[in-house]
Every structure is written in structure tokens, then in C-alpha cells.
Amino acid sequence: MENSCNQFNELPDEILMIIFKKLYNIDILYSLLGVNKRLNKIVKDFVFTSCLTLTTCLNNDLHYFLNNSMLDRFCFQILPQIHDKVKWINVESSSMKRILLSTNYPNLNGLGLYDLEIERARHLFIEETSLMDIFKNQISSLVIDITKDEKHNTRNDTLELIFTRIFSVFINLQRLDFGPSVSSCQVLSFDISRSTAFSSTLVELHINLSSILDCLYLLDGHFNQLHTLHVYICDLIASNWLSTYNKVNYFDFDEY
Numbered sequence: 001m002e003n004s005c006n007q008f009n010e011l012p013d014e015i016l017m018i019i020f021k022k023l024y025n026i027d028i029l030y031s032l033l034g035v036n037k038r039l040n041k042i043v044k045d046f047v048f049t050s051c052l053t054l055t056t057c058l059n060n061d062l063h064y065f066l067n068n069s070m071l072d073r074f075c076f077q078i079l080p081q082i083h084d085k086v087k088w089i090n091v092e093s094s095s096m097k098r099i100l101l102s103t104n105y106p107n108l109n110g111l112g113l114y115d116l117e118i119e120r121a122r123h124l125f126i127e128e129t130s131l132m133d134i135f136k137n138q139i140s141s142l143v144i145d146i147t148k149d150e151k152h153n154t155r156n157d158t159l160e161l162i163f164t165r166i167f168s169v170f171i172n173l174q175r176l177d178f179g180p181s182v183s184s185c186q187v188l189s190f191d192i193s194r195s196t197a198f199s200s201t202l203v204e205l206h207i208n209l210s211s212i213l214d215c216l217y218l219l220d221g222h223f224n225q226l227h228t229l230h231v232y233i234c235d236l237i238a239s240n241w242l243s244t245y246n247k248v249n250y251f252d253f254d255e256y
Helices: 002-010 013-020 025-032 037-043 068-082 096-101 118-127 156-169 212-222 239-245
Strands: 051-053 088-092 110-116 141-146 175-178 204-211 228-235 250-255
Touching: 013 037, 025 037, 025 051, 025 068, 068 096, 088 096, 110 118, 118 141, 118 156, 141 156, 156 175, 204 212, 212 228
Parallel strands: 051 088, 088 110, 110 141, 141 175, 175 204, 204 228, 228 250
Antiparallel strands: none
């Protein structure tokens, strides 16, 4: 065992970097940060610190919280040491507040919010926005994944309101993925008579919509800088209308 450790220490930094890149960033940081000065320098490289997924993602693509010991170490020791290097964080609902408040992130511009129940999302973006307001001017890329909640129905008017409020909370938002998985609980339909969703900064949007009319609504001047739209449509009808309203440079849609 001692001989193996000596051989490991004799490897050049370039070889260690190649090995470490095969592993998850959070495992590298959790296991090696603080071991010695040499490893500290290596694992603090932007390759391992710029994008952090502080969840456990299993084969079903669901994001689960970190165990308590791992979460404690990140919040108390690791994140404060690398806070200025972090540019993107993926977090899940139960631990997001603790992680986002554990230190300041001056260079954070991307945020992924996973496993959000509808009431939790409503609280974050409608009722009490103080947590999100911390990053009001910073976040340019956002992913929001709302999960199915057995206790509360995912009402469309709530989803629509959350979608609309996102652009008020993050005023410099350029890229939004509103439902990274094709989930029936995050299919959006706009009430055109009262909807006020708009943004002058958004350039790329990924979204699940109920019908082609909702797609046309998005393309009808509400997002005047939008150049890339990825959309899944539940009820795809009159698809020939798309050529009339297609103002974006890249348009990708599918039916499910």
C-alpha cells in the first residue's frame, strides 16, 4: 500500500490531471482537497471547480441530495476555498439554500435547479425571491426541472406565472431550459389574454409546450433577441404555420 502511494506521488501533474478528468468533480474535491499542497493546486484547477453538480444523479436521471457528511464538507470547507472559481452550480431542492448561502460566488453565471416540487418553485420565484435575488444580475444561464408532486397538482397557471417571473428575477438571463426532461408535469400553455412573459435578453430557450399556438406566442415578439428555440409540443397541429412565424436562426421541435 505504501509503495502504491509513493508511485502515485511520483506521477507528474499532467498524468494526474488526465486521471482525475475521468472522475466526477465533486468526488475529486471531496477526496483530495486538503490532502497536501500539490494536490490542492491540481484539484483547484478550473477544470474541476468551474462547473459543480452537487447532487447524486442515478440512472433514472433523477437528482438526489448529497449525504450529510459530504454536504457538510462542501459547505464548511470546500466551497469557501473555491468560491471565486465556480461558474456553474447544479443543486437539488432540499440542499440548494444551504449550498447557495454557504459562501459568495462572484463569478457564478449558470444555475441548475433540480427536483423542484411545484410549491417550492412557486415559493422561490413568486412568494419569497430573496434567495434568487442574490444572483439577480449574475445568472445568464438557468435550468429549472420541476418534478411531479403527488400532493399538489401542477396547475398550468402556476407554471405560467413561474415562467414569467423568472425574467423579472434574473434580469440578464440569456439561456433558459425550462424542463430539461420531457416531463408531463412541466408542459406549459399560455393564456394569451393575460400572459406577460417577455425578455429583451433571452437568446436561447428550451421548453415543453402544450400546442403549436403556444409556440407561436413565444415567437410573436415577446423575446425579440431569441435566436435558438428547442421545443417539445404535445399537440402538434398545423405545423405549416411555423414558416410564417419562424424568426429564430435555429428552431428544433418534436411531438410527444
